[in-house]
Each structure stands twice: as C-alpha cells, then as structure tokens.
Amino acid sequence: MNDLRTAFAEKYPQYANRVLNMYEQANNCPATWENISKIRLAKFVSFLNGKLAKSSVKTYCAMMKSVFNIYNEEVKLPKGYEDILSVKKDVSQNTWLNDSEIERIIAYIPANDTERLVKNQFIMGCVTGARHSDYMNFTRENVVGERLVYVSIKTHIQAEVPLSKVVERLIAENEMFYIAGKEVSDPTFNKTIREICRKLGMNERLKLYRAGDFVEGAKYEFISSHTARRSFATNLYLRGADLYAISKMMGHSSVTMTEGYISCGLRDLSDDILDYFKTFK
Numbered sequence: 001m002n003d004l005r006t007a008f009a010e011k012y013p014q015y016a017n018r019v020l021n022m023y024e025q026a027n028n029c030p031a032t033w034e035n036i037s038k039i040r041l042a043k044f045v046s047f048l049n050g051k052l053a054k055s056s057v058k059t060y061c062a063m064m065k066s067v068f069n070i071y072n073e074e075v076k077l078p079k080g081y082e083d084i085l086s087v088k089k090d091v092s093q094n095t096w097l098n099d100s101e102i103e104r105i106i107a108y109i110p111a112n113d114t115e116r117l118v119k120n121q122f123i124m125g126c127v128t129g130a131r132h133s134d135y136m137n138f139t140r141e142n143v144v145g146e147r148l149v150y151v152s153i154k155t156h157i158q159a160e161v162p163l164s165k166v167v168e169r170l171i172a173e174n175e176m177f178y179i180a181g182k183e184v185s186d187p188t189f190n191k192t193i194r195e196i197c198r199k200l201g202m203n204e205r206l207k208l209y210r211a212g213d214f215v216e217g218a219k220y221e222f223i224s225s226h227t228a229r230r231s232f233a234t235n236l237y238l239r240g241a242d243l244y245a246i247s248k249m250m251g252h253s254s255v256t257m258t259e260g261y262i263s264c265g266l267r268d269l270s271d272d273i274l275d276y277f278k279t280f281k
Contacts, residue, residue, distance in 0.1 A: 001074050004033050008067050019060050022047060033071075038078045045084060051186055053226060054092055055260060061085040093208040095222045096231040096263040102126050104200045106166055117179045118192040120170045125228025127164045129236075129250040132189075132225050137181050138171055152251045159251030190224045197223050233261035 002010065009016035020031035026047030027040045044064075048057040065085040068077055097105070106123055110116035124135040133153045142150050148167060149160040174180040184192070197220035204219040229250065236246050247258040 001071070004031055004036075004067075007071055008063075011067055011070070012063050015060070015063060019063060022051070022060075023064075033075045036068075036077060036081070038080060038084060041078070041081055041084045045087065053260075054087075055257075058087045061087045094227070094230055094263045095206060095208065095219060096227060096234040097126065097202075097223075098231075099235065101197075101200075101202060102231065105196060108196055108200060113177070113179070114184060114188070114192055115196060116177060117174075117182060117184065118189055119196060120174055120179070121189075122193050122225070122228050124167055124170055125225070126231045127167050128161050129229055129232035129246070130159065130161075131229065131251075132183075134251075135228075136183050138167070139175065139180055140171060143168065143171070155251060155253065157251045157253060159249060161249045186225065193225070193227075194220050194223050230261050230263045233258060234263045237262050238264060 005016060005020055008020055012019070023031045023040075023044045026044045027035070029035045029040070041064075045057070045061060048060055052060070062085070065082060068075075068081055068085075071077075102123065105119060105126075108119060110119055121132065121136050124130065124138060125132065128135055128138075128148055130138075130150065131152060131154055134150055137153075138148070138150065142148050143163060144160075146163050147160045148163045149158065151158045171180070183189075198218070202218070202220045202223070205216065206219050206222060207214055207216045208222060209215075233246055233250065236249075237243070243255045243258050243262075247255045250258060250261070252258050
C-alpha cells in the first residue's frame with residue numbers, strides 16, 4: 001500500500017507537496033496515515049483558513065477527502081473525516097483599496113528593505129491583478145510592447161494586461177535593489193502591508209461579515225496580500241469593465257472565479273435602470 005504522500009501525488013501530483021506540507025505545519029508532525037486524526041484534520045482546516053482564500057481551502061480539503069475515500073478500505077481513518085473536510089462556502093466580505101489609497105502606497109517611502117519588497121510587490125498586484133507567486137517574479141522579460149505578459153505558476157494559464165508605468169518602474173527598481181524574485185513569509189507580508197497602510201492613515205472603521213460572524217476594526221487591519229487582486233478586480237469593475245475582460249486579465253479559467261474578487265456593491269446604474277425603481281409609488 002502506498003504511503004500518504006505517494007497516494008496523494010498519484011492523484012494530485014501538482015498539489016501533493018503543498019497540501020501535505022501545510023498539514024505538517026499545522027500539526028507539527030509528518031503527514032502519514034498514522035498521523036491522521038480528527039483533531040489534526042480540524043487543525044489543518046483551521047490552518048488553511050488562516051492562510052488561504054476560502055475557495056482554496058475548499059479545494060484543498062476536497063483533494064484530501066478524495067484521497068482518503070480511495071484508501072478508506074485499506075487504511076483505518078477516523079470516523080467523521082468527511083464532515084471535517086467538507087468545507088461549506090460561506091459568505092465573506094472583504095475590503096479593497098481605491099485609486100487614491102493605491103497612489104498613497106505608491107508614494108510611500110519604505111523604512112527598510114522588507115517594506116520596499118512588500119510595497120513594490122503589493123502595488124504590482126493592485127495594477128496587474130496577478131497572484132503573489134506571479135508578480136514577485138516579474139522581470140523586463142515579461143514586458144512585451146505595451147503589455148505585461150506572463151504564464152501563471154499556479155494555473156499555467158497565460159495572462160496579459162496593459163503595461164502601467166508604475167509596474168515598469170517597480171520592475172526596474174526591484175532589479176536595482178536585487179529583490180526581484182525574493183519573497184517573505186505570508187505572515188510577514190501581511191503584517192508589513194498592514195503597517196504601511198496604518199502609517200498612511202487608513203483607519204476607516206469597517207464592519208465585515210467573516211466566517212459566520214461580524215468583525216469590526218480599522219481598514220488597515222483587514223488588508224492582506226489578497227487585497228491587491230481584489231482591488232484590481234473591483235476598481236476595473238467600478239470603471240465599467242465587463243467580467244470576461246477582467247477574468248482574462250487575471251488569468252482565471254471562468255468568470256465565476258472572478259466574481260469572488262469583486263469586493264464592492266453595485267456599481268453606478270444607468271438612468272434607465274434607476275427609472276425602474278422610481279416607477280412604483
């Protein structure tokens with residue numbers, strides 16, 4: 001019988017190491033059949049919720065459950081593992097940064113090398129809509145005429161967006177400071193961008209619905225690496241861009257995925273639509 005890592009790799013070769021490494025980080029033990037328990041699975045799900053978007057948590061748990069279902073007649077697995085790994089899609093509100101807030105971050109002078117790296121990468125995410133794993137690796141080779149072109153590391157889908165002057169400048173700056181391709185841990189990235197936003201006075205009080213409950217706090221407290229992509233999608237949507245165009249620029253395989261990144265309410269409605277609501281008195 002295959003060990004857990006081999007079994008996972010046979011079904012999901014591109015995700016086995018990533019998912020099982022996170023199981024090990026969550027539980028501080030090797031990812032083996034013997035180390036699967038209900039409490040450890042619960043810790044694993046909680047760990048994912050603290051690091052990933054809800055859609056990714058649901059996907060990774062579904063992968064784990066699928067592998068378990070294949071081997072549940074050969075391996076003694078804890079009863080109820082299906083329920084623990086069945087992550088329901090819950091409504092979750094997120095914030096985003098508008099043009100003015102993004103411009104304030106662009107103008108911010110970094111206090112140290114970590115702030116420079118995080119600031120530059122975050123802004124590239126806001127202006128390109130790329131994933132963190134992609135925009136941290138942008139170089140001059142990704143510039144093709146007046147477009148930024150790349151193949152996503154995660155999905156292997158090619159995406160291209162109009163080239164912004166700030167992106168071109170930050171690519172050159174990253175090369176000059178030898179930080180192109182470098183990364184910091186997710187906790188460090190999120191802590192740093194929040195501190196930058198705090199320094200810039202992004203203290204608007206927000207009340208957001210998350211994980212089944214309302215959470216209140218200053219706006220900067222809700223900023224994370226994911227906010228960059230959400231800001232890109234939301235700002236383009238508010239400008240009237242159709243979801244298909246936004247989806248293609250973000251390298252999504254479907255418009256449904258893109259909808260999850262729109263963090264605002266309805267954009268301005270035409271007079272004809274507004275007249276409908278004024279008709280009934």
